[in-house]
Every structure is written in C-alpha cells, then in structure tokens.
Amino acid sequence: MPGKMQRIPDVVIRRLPVYLRYLHQLQEYEVETVSSQQMGVDLNLNPAQIRKDLSIFGDFGIKGMGYKVAELAEQISEILGLNKEIPIVLVGVGNLGAALCRYNRYQESATKIIGIFDGHPSKIGQQHGSLEVRPMEELTEFVQQHKVKLAILATPPAAAQSVCDALVAAGIKAILNFAPLLLQAPPHVRVSNADVTSELQALAYYLHG
Amino acid sequence: MPGKMQRIPDVVIRRLPVYLRYLHQLQEYEVETVSSQQMGVDLNLNPAQIRKDLSIFGDFGIKGMGYKVAELAEQISEILGLNKEIPIVLVGVGNLGAALCRYNRYQESATKIIGIFDGHPSKIGQQHGSLEVRPMEELTEFVQQHKVKLAILATPPAAAQSVCDALVAAGIKAILNFAPLLLQAPPHVRVSNADVTSELQALAYYLHG
DNA sequence: GGGAGAATGTTAAAATTATAACAAGCCTTT
DNA sequence: AAAGGCTTGTTATAATTTTAACATTCTCCC
Numbered sequence: 001m002p003g004k005m006q007r008i009p010d011v012v013i014r015r016l017p018v019y020l021r022y023l024h025q026l027q028e029y030e031v032e033t034v035s036s037q038q039m040g041v042d043l044n045l046n047p048a049q050i051r052k053d054l055s056i057f058g059d060f061g062i063k064g065m066g067y068k069v070a071e072l073a074e075q076i077s078e079i080l081g082l083n084k085e086i087p088i089v090l091v092g093v094g095n096l097g098a099a100l101c102r103y104n105r106y107q108e109s110a111t112k113i114i115g116i117f118d119g120h121p122s123k124i125g126q127q128h129g130s131l132e133v134r135p136m137e138e139l140t141e142f143v144q145q146h147k148v149k150l151a152i153l154a155t156p157p158a159a160a161q162s163v164c165d166a167l168v169a170a171g172i173k174a175i176l177n178f179a180p181l182l183l184q185a186p187p188h189v190r191v192s193n194a195d196v197t198s199e200l201q202a203l204a205y206y207l208h209g
Numbered sequence: 210m211p212g213k214m215q216r217i218p219d220v221v222i223r224r225l226p227v228y229l230r231y232l233h234q235l236q237e238y239e240v241e242t243v244s245s246q247q248m249g250v251d252l253n254l255n256p257a258q259i260r261k262d263l264s265i266f267g268d269f270g271i272k273g274m275g276y277k278v279a280e281l282a283e284q285i286s287e288i289l290g291l292n293k294e295i296p297i298v299l300v301g302v303g304n305l306g307a308a309l310c311r312y313n314r315y316q317e318s319a320t321k322i323i324g325i326f327d328g329h330p331s332k333i334g335q336q337h338g339s340l341e342v343r344p345m346e347e348l349t350e351f352v353q354q355h356k357v358k359l360a361i362l363a364t365p366p367a368a369a370q371s372v373c374d375a376l377v378a379a380g381i382k383a384i385l386n387f388a389p390l391l392l393q394a395p396p397h398v399r400v401s402n403a404d405v406t407s408e409l410q411a412l413a414y415y416l417h418g
Numbered sequence: 419g420g421g422a423g424a425a426t427g428t429t430a431a432a433a434t435t436a437t438a439a440c441a442a443g444c445c446t447t448t
Numbered sequence: 449a450a451a452g453g454c455t456t457g458t459t460a461t462a463a464t465t466t467t468a469a470c471a472t473t474c475t476c477c478c
Contacts (some may be wrong), residue, residue: 216455
C-alpha cells in the first residue's frame with residue numbers, strides 16, 4: 001500500500017539478494033511454489049521475518065499456498081532494479097580487480113562490469129576478457145557517457161580516496177569498496193565495504209570466544 | 210567487570226576491526242591519544258556507541274583525556290585474538306583465490322594464509338608466493354596438524370558445500386565464504402558470507418530508490 | 419460447492435541496538 | 449593545591465528490528 005511512505009531498512013534490502021538466489025535455485029529444481037516456512041528452514045531465517053520483508057513491497061503470496069517461485073523472483077528483481085542491465089565500472093585492475101572482472105563474466109547477473117580503469121601506465125591497454133584497461137583520465141567521460149551509477153573500487157589503499165572523489169564527481173551513486181580503509185563520501189553516495197582483512201579479524205574473535 | 214557473563218553482539222565485534230584500522234592509521238601520524246568524539250567524526254559513528262562498545266571489554270579510556278592510541282590498539286588486538294598469528298587455509302585457488310592469496314601477503318595482519326588447496330588436478334603443485342597448491346586429500350591432516358581454525362572458501366559454488374563439510378569435519382571453527390550460495394554448517398561453526406554478487410545487487414537498489 | 423487445512427499479511431509484543439544524558443574523575447593551569 | 453574544563457563509563461530513553469500470534473482467505477478434495 002503506497003499510502004504512507006516508509007523508509008525501508010538496510011537489513012531488509014540486504015536480505016533480498018539472499019531470497020533471490022534461493023528462488024533461482026528452486027527454479028533450477030523446477031519447484032513452483034514455496035512457503036515462508038520452507039524458506040525459513042532453508043535459509044535459517046524466521047518465517048515471520050520473511051513474510052514481513054516481502055509484504056513491505058506488496059502482497060506477493062497466496063494464502064494457503066505460499067509464493068509462486070518464478071513470480072516472486074521476478075518481483076524481487078524488479079524491486080532491486082535488476083530487470084535491466086546495471087552497468088558497472090571497476091577501478092583498480094590488480095590481482096583482486098582482475099579476479100572480480102572474470103568472476104563477473106561467469107556469474108549470470110544483471111550487474112555487469114562494462115569498463116575497467118587503472119592509474120598505473122603499465123596496466124593501460126591490457127585485455128581482460130572483452131574489456132581493455134583504460135586510463136583514469138577517461139573515467140569521468142566514460143561514466144557519464146554510459147550513465148554508470150555503480151562502481152567497484154579495488155585500488156591500493158593509498159589511491160582509494162582520490163579515486164572515490166573522482167567517482168563521486170563523475171556522478172557515481174554507489175561504491176563497492178575493497179580497499180582497506182574508510183572512504184569519505186557524501187551522504188547521497190552509498191558505500192559498501194567488502195574488506196577481507198576486517199572480515200577475517202572479526203571471525204578471529206569467535207575462534208577463542 | 211567480569212561479574213555477569215554477557216553475550217557480545219555481532220555488530221560490536223564487526224566494528225572492532227574498524228576501530229583497529231583507524232587506530233593504526235593514527236599511529237602512522239604519531240597521534241598519541243584520541244577521544245570518542247573525534248573517532249565518531251572520523252568514522253561516522255556515534256561517540257556514545259564507541260564508548261559503549263569499548264566499555265564492554267574494559268575501562269580503556271582516561272577521563273578528561275580520551276584513549277591512548279597505542280594502548281587501545283593493543284587491547285582491541287587482544288580482544289580479537291590477533292596478538293598471535295592466526296593460521297588460515299584457503300580452499301579454491303581460482304582467480305579469486307589466487308588474488309586473496311597475494312592480497313594476504315601484502316596486508317600486514319595477524320591472519321595469515323599458511324596452506325592453499327584445490328580439487329582440480331591441474332592446479333596441484335602450482336606456486337603462489339611461497340605456497341604450493343595442495344590436493345584436497347591432504348586438507349584434513351594439514352588442518353589438524355597446524356591447528357588451523359579459520360578457512361577461506363573460494364571454490365565454485367558446485368563444490369562449496371562438500372568443501373565446507375570437509376572443513377567442518379577437520380575441525381575448522383569459522384569460514385569466510387566467497388562462493389555464491391548459502392552454506393549449511395553446524396551452529397558451532399561461524400560462516401561469514403562475502404558474496405560480491407549479493408553486495409552489488411543490494412547496492413543496485415539504492416540506484417533508483 | 420462446501421468444509422478442512424494451510425499459509426499469508428498484519429497487528430502486537432519482545433528483544434536488540436542506538437542515542438542521549440549525566441555523574442564521576444582525570445588533567446591542566448593558575 | 450584548587451578549580452575548571454574535558455571526556456569517560458554508565459544509566460536511562462528512544463528507535464529499530466525480530467519474533468510471536470492471529471484473523472483472513474485461498475486451495476484442495478470430497
């Protein structure tokens with residue numbers, strides 16, 4: 001019901017891709033419907049939470065029956081904006097960047113890297129799949145020309161903040177940051193940190209707790 | 210005060226590495242003390258939250274003065290168990306795995322990859338830095354012999370669950386999972402998901418919201 | 419076509435997490 | 449050595465998030 005605008009919590013948004021992947025898996029097994037109960041068991045989540053998450057966006061279920069897998073997957077895709085291809089630029093084509101580049105090609109997903117950039121002269125022109133590493137000077141124009149709104153940042157930490165500034169200036173709206181530092185970005189730009197070292201350090205705690 | 214046992218929230222544990230990195234940065238600039246207020250500004254966090262997080266583990270601050278940077282960094286390291294080296298095995302030496310392997314060498318951190326494994330015969334024996342790819346058959350013995358408790362899983366999704374099972378059976382206590390699927394593991398094994406596609410999909414939402 | 423069973427969407431309660439407020443205490447300066 | 453100004457640790461309050469409960473309604477089967 002779109003009567004009153006409500007802010008949707010981040011935690012909910014972050015669960016949607018989990019639901020979506022699960023539904024795609026069910027589709028592979030040609031399962032046609034699924035209940036929140038079943039989803040809860042398979043995903044280790046509370047069924048009430050799943051129903052509540054989904055009901056924020058609409059009445060997708062059928063009472064007494066559950067959710068139609070294909071239909072729900074379609075709905076979630078639409079909520080996330082994955083119906084049309086989402087172009088991405090990747091900055092920093094080191095080991096990790098190159099790996100992410102290849103990873104992206106194999107994954108079947110709407111999010112697609114369409115341009116890769118690096119500040120180091122020796123990298124320029126290198127071929128990664130169908131993509132050629134471009135110099136940083138071309139970043140702004142490329143982003144604006146292809147209306148790119150999402151970026152992956154995989155540079156060394158020393159370069160990360162200035163690359164971030166350049167991305168923001170070019171009109172990027174969201175950044176997935178692999179550099180191990182806290183990026184400073186304006187509030188309208190969303191930064192998600194995917195820092196391996198931090199993840200490992202947090203896990204370390206549970207080894208002796 | 211260790212009088213009453215209290216469960217420490219995950220969110221708090223996940224902020225500790227953030228604090229730690231920040232403190233290390235301050236150390237580079239030879240800053241000796243820092244207040245929760247200053248930390249709050251720099252890390253975009255509420256000062257009260259920072260103080261509360263830290264006070265769970267002890268009284269590290271000095272009233273009227275703040276926290277001694279070096280001392281606090283030391284305390285947090287100890288809380289996380291980073292004082293001694295934490296051995297890690299990495300399973301799946303594809304593009305991503307190899308990148309993580311190199312990444313780990315450059316990062317200065319207590320968490321250290323000491324063994325790398327792959328199920329594909331062509332990979333066995335390949336050299337990555339000082340490490341040689343071992344066959345899966347050696348995993349259990351290696352893990353037990355070196356008392357490894359933490360693993361990075363970077364295999365293709367199809368192999369991920371069986372590798373997970375093998376890791377659990379070998380005595381692994383925590384897994385950082387890069388494979389795009391939900392691992393089933395017993396409750397005493399902590400799994401942290403670092404799934405690039407899911408992260409990107411969640412970010413996609415904010416491009417049109 | 420009607421009744422039993424099942425599963426949703428929603429409302430209410432509980433639990434968790436974040437923020438604010440403040441008394442206590444330490445450092446610095448006079 | 450005493451006072452003032454900071455900043456902590458902690459207690460209290462607010463906000464958010466999770467879980468439970470239930471009335472509603474849909475499907476399936478006889």
